[in-house]
Amino acid sequence: MSSQESVTSSITVQAENIGGIDSTEVRLEPGVNVLTGRNATNRTSFLQTIMAALGSRRSSLKGDADTGSVELTFDDERYTRSLERRNGEVVFDGDPYLENPELADLFAFLLESNEARRAVRAGDDLRELIMRPIDTDEIEAEISSLEAEKRELDDRLEELARLDTELPDLEEDRVALEDEIETKTERIDALETELEAFDLDVEASRARKDEIESAFADLQEARTELESIEYDLETERESYTELEGERDELEQELEAFGDEQESxxxxxxxxxxxxxxxxxxxxxxxxxxxxxxxxxxxxxxxxxxxxxxxxxxxxxxxxxxxxxxxxxxxxxxxxxxxxxxxxxxxxxxxxxxxxxxxxxxxxxxxxxxxxxxxxxxxxxxxxxxxxxxxxxETRLEAIDDELERRAQRIEDLEADLEDQQARVDDLESDAETFENAEYGDVIETHREQNRLELERENLEAERDEVQARIDEIEGQIEERDELAGRRETVEDELTDLRTRVDRIEENAVDAFNEHMDSILSILEYRNIDRIWIERRETTVREGRRKVSRTAFDLHIVRTTEDGRTYEDTVDHLSESEREVTGLVFALAGYLVHDVYKVVPFMLLDSLEAIDSNRIADLVEYFEEYVDCLVVALLREDAEALADSYTYVEQI
CATH class of the missing domain: 1.10.287 (Helix Hairpins)
Structure with a gap:
């Protein structure tokens, strides 16, 4: 299997004072590397040397040394690790290949002390070991964050849906206002024509007409200003009332908090x-x-x-x-x-x-x-x-300041309104002096024209507000597709997070069962039909609570000489069968957690319980999934392996 972190060049390992090694330099190659020799020839120490360079802390310092070091070089990269004895403890330093070696320690460094192999031998909790690298707290935090984002997106999409239903009514209002504006404009144009038709040819009449038109122009301007003040005053009063309502609600919320005693x-x-x-x-x-x-x-x-x-x-x-x-x-x-x-x-x-x-x-x-x-x-x-x-509390302070400002504004507008109303009354009184038989029709026409123009201005302002609201809603609705897409993405991410633990458990069980079936068919253990893991739900007690947990049950199915099938236990497996089962379980973890993307090495040791031909088949099977497989074997066990492998006989 080609890994994300693959090895493409020769590997050089240099070490001093690691395990039982005084000093050594060994060259390995991509593929299978076999360390051969009799017992006590530092093969396990050499594997610990590789582990140390890759980042593991499960390596030992030579008993008679205070310092040790290892250097690993491949693909033009150099990785170092130093060991020093301080106050009876071994302290690690340097620049290793991995910052966090947990996955490699569990599923790639398969020495005799490897936890995956030991868990199978001892019948320990296999599910706990497979799930150990998964940070469930981080997953829960991600789920909470995505759930909050999803709620915000749902609220926003609901608001946009409501706005969308508001558009047809706004469009109707805009059309109605434009029709009314058009009607007012036609009537104003007609009045303009009537005014032009009045016969005031005499110079005195012309001067009188100008005087009348000036008076009515002043009156129209004063009335417009009066309506503007009235509108501003009404707006300020409405805002003041809304702020008072908001203040009352916030004060009730604040009272509901009470006095917090806990810190x-x-x-x-x-x-x-x-x-x-x-x-x-x-x-x-x-x-x-x-x-x-x-x-x-x-x-x-x-x-x-x-x-x-x-x-x-x-x-x-x-x-x-x-x-x-x-x-x-x-x-x-x-x-x-x-x-x-x-x-x-x-x-x-x-x-x-x-x-x-x-x-x-x-x-x-x-x-x-x-x-x-x-x-x-x-x-x-x-x-x-x-x-x-x-x-x-911050909002209440802001509201109090805003109420004080608006109260002053209302007071000023009320004074302005009173002054402006007096001015309009004076101008209306002046205009009445021009009303006589000769100019009565002209005056009445001017009045009607002024009223219509003022109404048209108000209608145009209202139409512009409606159009602005339509533009605002349409602009907001344009983001609905983007928000809907993001919500779908968040939903998918939530589904993935909520099912990640289940999927990892299922994949681990499936991987173990699949590879175990393949290995058993290759190694041909007598009277073992199947070794498989069953994933089931169980209820356990945590403190005073009962909670649901997943358990991995390891099953062994055997067949007697007379063909009868029965289920056995791990305790009754031979040492060879237990070791193979532990190695396959570690391989399942290696594949499920994508360890090959983290570290391109796998180390095998302590295979003496397995006969040499089966070791050869096992190494060949594991070779498919690892870029660099390093195996420590006795010389007689290594003889059954392929000649194409790299052999190291001297460490």
Missing amino acids: PDRLEGRVQELRARKRSLDTTVSELQSVIRFNEERLAEDGFELDLEETVESDGETDDDITEQLLADSDDVICWTCGSQVDRERVETTIDRLRSLRQRKLDERSELQERIDELATRRKELRERSQKRGEI
Whole structure:
């Protein structure tokens, strides 16, 4: 499989004081590289060297050295890592290939201590291991953000839909106003014609006519100004009333908040304290699990083996003494802490107590997480309420300032209105003095013309407002397609996020089952029909709550010599079968999490439990999915592999 981060050139590895290595320089090639040799020839140390250069911290410093280093070069790039012993701990530094090695440690660096292989051997939770690299908190945060954006888009699209229904009525209003304006204009033109028809040829009459026209022009201007003041005054009063209503609503909202007694900062401190306790519990649980697993392994091996020859030399025991030891009660084991014989039941009882303690710590950790979630939610609510309260108080201050300004404006307009009304009354009185028999028709025509022109101006202003509203709505509606497209994208992203965990679980199960079927058909293990994972929903308790969780159940189906099919357990698999199952599970994780896009290497070690021909088939199968596969094998196991591979016999 060609990976995004592929290897196209030779690989040079230089190392000093890593594992059991004093100093070495090894050249590898893309494809399969086989490290061959007897035991204790630093093959595993060399694999740890590659891991260190790639970014892993699961490498060791040589026991008699205080510093070590490794350099990895390929494709004209150089990656370095240094190790230094400080205060009893090994500190890593340098410029490795990976910043975060978690995926590689889980699914690419498949040494004996690899967690994926160990999980299968021990029957641990396979689902937890597959899902460990997934940051569910980040997914939930993304979902919340997209849900908020979707709500905003829905509100905006709903508003645009409402605006769209408003357009037909506005179009009707505009047409009606234009018709009315046209009617007014025709009537004004007719009055103009009538005025021109009046016979005022005498010079005195002309002067009188000019005087009359001037008086009515002044009156028309004064009436227009009066209506403008009345309009402004009405607008200010309406705005003042709306602001008062908004102020009342905000004051009611503010009263609803009451006096907050809790502080989000105090809750933050409590959350941090609980998280620190949870981290401490995580460490304790991990350490307990390591202790339990170590003791289980030692118990399974009946403790430590004793060197009988050394015992004879040091203690002077006779052959009879040795025979007595060999015939001792088989329920005793050799204690791996003090070297004495202890009853197996006592050790098992201690392990059971450790398991119980670990379970109590797990329950306590779940309760802590539940409390952290509750406090974090409350803290978020308090901060939102505080922010909302601050916004309301700021808006109230702005409204008070605006009310004061508008009250002053209303007072000024009322004074202007009173003055203007007096001016109009004076001009109307002056105009009445021109009314007589000779000029009565002229005066009346002027009055009608002035009234119609004022009405036409108002209609034109109203029409312009309607047209502006139409243009505004049409401009906003133009963005509807873009918003609808974005909403569809957000919906798809939400669906993807909400189903991402399920899809990863399903893909992991499918990948394991598919590759396991293929591997079993290639390796031809006797009486194993199938090894497969079933994904099922289960209910578990977290603190005081019961929640639904997914579990991975590993099934082994066998066939007896008489053809009868039955289901077996992992405990009954041979060591070879368990190792193959663990490697296939790691390969499933490698493919599901696209580890080949992160690191182009895969390392295999501790395959001695598998016979050489099956190792060859397994390496050939894995080769298809990895750019650079490095395998550590005994010389006799390596003989079954293809000659085309790169072989390294000296480290």
